[in-house]
Amino acid sequence: MKNKEIILSTKSLGKYFNEPVKFKVLDDINIEAFKGEFLTLVGKSGSGKSTLLYCLSTMDTSYEGKIYINGVKVTGQKQNQLSAMRNADIGFIFQFHYLLPEFSCLKNVMIPALKLGRLSHEEAEVKAYQKLEMLGLENQALKQSSKLSGGQQQRVAIARALINDPAIIMCDEPTGNLDSKNTQVVFDIFKQITKDHNKTIIAVTHDNDFAANSDRTIELADGRIISHDKHFD
Amino acid sequence: MKKNINIDIALTHIVTRRRQTLIAILGVTLGLSIYLFINSLVSGFTNFSREEMFKSSPHIKIYHDDEISIPLIFPKDSTEIVAIINPQITTLSKKIVDPEALLKRIKQEPYVVNAIEQVSFDLFYNRGQAQINGFGSGVDIFEYDAMFKTGKTLVAGRLEDLQNNLNAIIIGSGIAEKLNLAIDDNLTVTSSFGVVKRMKIVGIFTSGLTATDNSKSYVNISTAQQFVKKGSSFVNDIYINIPDPDKSDIYGARLRQLTTYTVEDWKTTNADALSSNRTRNALMNAISLSILIVAAFGIYNILSSTISQKINDIAILKAIGFSGSNVVWIFLIEAIFMGLVGIFIGLIAGGIFIAIMSNVYMGGHIGYFPIKFEGGLFASSSALGLFITICAGYFPAKKAADVDPVEIFRK
Numbered sequence: 001m002k003n004k005e006i007i008l009s010t011k012s013l014g015k016y017f018n019e020p021v022k023f024k025v026l027d028d029i030n031i032e033a034f035k036g037e038f039l040t041l042v043g044k045s046g047s048g049k050s051t052l053l054y055c056l057s058t059m060d061t062s063y064e065g066k067i068y069i070n071g072v073k074v075t076g077q078k079q080n081q082l083s084a085m086r087n088a089d090i091g092f093i094f095q096f097h098y099l100l101p102e103f104s105c106l107k108n109v110m111i112p113a114l115k116l117g118r119l120s121h122e123e124a125e126v127k128a129y130q131k132l133e134m135l136g137l138e139n140q141a142l143k144q145s146s147k148l149s150g151g152q153q154q155r156v157a158i159a160r161a162l163i164n165d166p167a168i169i170m171c172d173e174p175t176g177n178l179d180s181k182n183t184q185v186v187f188d189i190f191k192q193i194t195k196d197h198n199k200t201i202i203a204v205t206h207d208n209d210f211a212a213n214s215d216r217t218i219e220l221a222d223g224r225i226i227s228h229d230k231h232f233d
Numbered sequence: 234m235k236k237n238i239n240i241d242i243a244l245t246h247i248v249t250r251r252r253q254t255l256i257a258i259l260g261v262t263l264g265l266s267i268y269l270f271i272n273s274l275v276s277g278f279t280n281f282s283r284e285e286m287f288k289s290s291p292h293i294k295i296y297h298d299d300e301i302s303i304p305l306i307f308p309k310d311s312t313e314i315v316a317i318i319n320p321q322i323t324t325l326s327k328k329i330v331d332p333e334a335l336l337k338r339i340k341q342e343p344y345v346v347n348a349i350e351q352v353s354f355d356l357f358y359n360r361g362q363a364q365i366n367g368f369g370s371g372v373d374i375f376e377y378d379a380m381f382k383t384g385k386t387l388v389a390g391r392l393e394d395l396q397n398n399l400n401a402i403i404i405g406s407g408i409a410e411k412l413n414l415a416i417d418d419n420l421t422v423t424s425s426f427g428v429v430k431r432m433k434i435v436g437i438f439t440s441g442l443t444a445t446d447n448s449k450s451y452v453n454i455s456t457a458q459q460f461v462k463k464g465s466s467f468v469n470d471i472y473i474n475i476p477d478p479d480k481s482d483i484y485g486a487r488l489r490q491l492t493t494y495t496v497e498d499w500k501t502t503n504a505d506a507l508s509s510n511r512t513r514n515a516l517m518n519a520i521s522l523s524i525l526i527v528a529a530f531g532i533y534n535i536l537s538s539t540i541s542q543k544i545n546d547i548a549i550l551k552a553i554g555f556s557g558s559n560v561v562w563i564f565l566i567e568a569i570f571m572g573l574v575g576i577f578i579g580l581i582a583g584g585i586f587i588a589i590m591s592n593v594y595m596g597g598h599i600g601y602f603p604i605k606f607e608g609g610l611f612a613s614s615s616a617l618g619l620f621i622t623i624c625a626g627y628f629p630a631k632k633a634a635d636v637d638p639v640e641i642f643r644k
Contacts, residue, residue, distance in 0.1 A: 054639045059552060080556045087554020094642055098549035100242075102249040112553045114238040160553070172642060 004034035013065035043220035091161030099145035151182035171203035243566035261575025264528025269583030281603035291472035332468035352457035367448030371457020390436030403436035407447030424460035441598030548641035557634035568626020
């Protein structure tokens with residue numbers, strides 16, 4: 001896997017927390033993520049790994065340095081542009097599923113596609129159903145999302161993250177609330193997404209097995225990168 | 234039809250939170266119906282009292298006002314004091330010179346709907362020992378009727394009988410009652426100039442205003458000129474009606490350029506009544522508006538609680554690409570939906586209140602309560618209701634749009 005395409009990169013990224021006292025939470029972070037790569041960010045609690053992820057996600061915009069996604073500088077862009085970019089190019093998976101409880105699973109998966117507006121309602125429905133099928137949830141599609149088990153809900157959230165075929169999927173402790181069986185399911189899905197669909201996954205985790213099986217692991221401590229794990233070439 | 238995702242989410246919130254939606258809608262309904270009802274009451278009564286005013290006062294009146302005599306000797310400068318000065322009212326004549334020419338000129342003005350002349354005088358009605366003082370109005374009764382609809386107030390007799398009879402008189406019902414007079418009876422009338430005439434009653438009117446009914450009478454204009462011992466060109470007042478009484482001050486100003494006599498519009502004549510009207514209207518408006526605002530707080534409250542309960546949903550929507558203004562729209566649509574439904578039901582409820590009120594008998598000359606369905610009020614209530622709803626929705630919606638998703642996800 002040589003000459004890999006860079007999908008995301010940062011240039012001397014730094015960030016301060018102002019409360020309770022001014023404190024440098026990220027210091028001179030320079031990372032690159034490649035297309036089709038399963039990248040994990042690890043580190044102790046307070047190391048800044050989640051903070052880094054939220055900076056990369058474009059939701060947190062108060063940082064120093066620069067971030068490039070897909071070759072485009074996102075630093076300094078307007079909120080509306082960032083929203084549009086998140087909608088089209090970034091999928092999100094969190095520790096908690098954050099499904100809208102009033103909607104069916106299918107509808108939850110469809111929402112980002114409807115927002116993007118490239119597909120008609122019917123096409124979005126078909127695509128959402130395909131994503132649910134891929135995650136083994138075709139039988140739950142019309143159930144209300146609040147009626148599902150935790151593992152199923154998390155898979156619905158993954159389907160939602162994939163609906164717009166984003167280039168990057170960002171995850172914050174995606175398996176944090178799951179038992180080992182469901183963790184394995186999610187891990188296999190992630191492998192499939194990166195290998196078969198050539199998407200990039202950037203996941204924050206404190207699960208060492210999960211990180212060890214990813215393509216590459218970046219370890220942070222006290223806001224600095226302490227190791228760039230080798231690629232699994 | 235492609236359904237907008239913002240509307241879709243908003244409607245889902247509305248439907249899944251039926252009870253809160255219903256409460257918010259009921260709040261708007263209640264506020265709007267009361268607002269509409271109170272304003273209809275005020276408007277109905279204001280129109281009624283205006284019509285009452287126009288029964289006796291024209292839109293614009295031209296008359297010869299009292300003049301103050303000017304001193305014969307003027308001080309030469311400010312240090313000099315003139316001891317012999319005695320300015321007083323010169324009531325020698327309240328005559329309008331050459332009224333026919335003036336009237337003709339006024340009638341040429343395009344905005345004048347109707348213009349008539351009148352000779353007014355003070356008089357006594359005598360029957361045997363009984364005597365009532367009052368005032369007479371010498372007019373061309375048909376022209377006068379065109380302006381004041383006097384014919385409609387007649388309870389006995391006909392206007393035609395006055396027209397061709399110089400000894401005929403139409404009196405108020407109060408006078409008829411007190412002097413025990415009926416139609417075709419004779420009545421002795423003494424004017425303040427000492428002229429005594431035997432008049433034949435050809436009509437009796439009830440205007441609804443006791444003071445008028447107890448004192449006023451109508452005679453022919455030439456009869457009135459005899460009562461005041463004046464010639465056939467003597468006229469006290471010229472009454473003018475214009476299309477829109479609310480513009481009386483504008484047209485009054487134009488008429489002032491035609492004559493040197495005092496031009497007074499009905500707003501000046503009825504200044505006291507109008508100012509108390511305005512006070513009442515302001516009071517009622519303040520009350521009804523505050524009810525509507527309180528009702529809008531229902532929407533504010535319910536949206537605020539929806540938003541604080543749904544803060545996670547808002548965070549994920551923002552993460553997956555909904556912009557701040559999308560979020561504002563979602564909640565604004567909810568507010569507008571609740572507002573529109575509330576307004577619609579409120580209009581129906583207000584209409585029912587108005588219908589009920591219009592059947593309430595108030596007695597006196599008012600009769601049934603003077604309230605009507607006024608399309609303008611329905612429209613303005615709806616617009617105001619919607620405006621307040623949107624304001625009440627906007628502030629919580631803005632708060633939702635300002636949610637920082639990172640803060641939520643990192644909890």
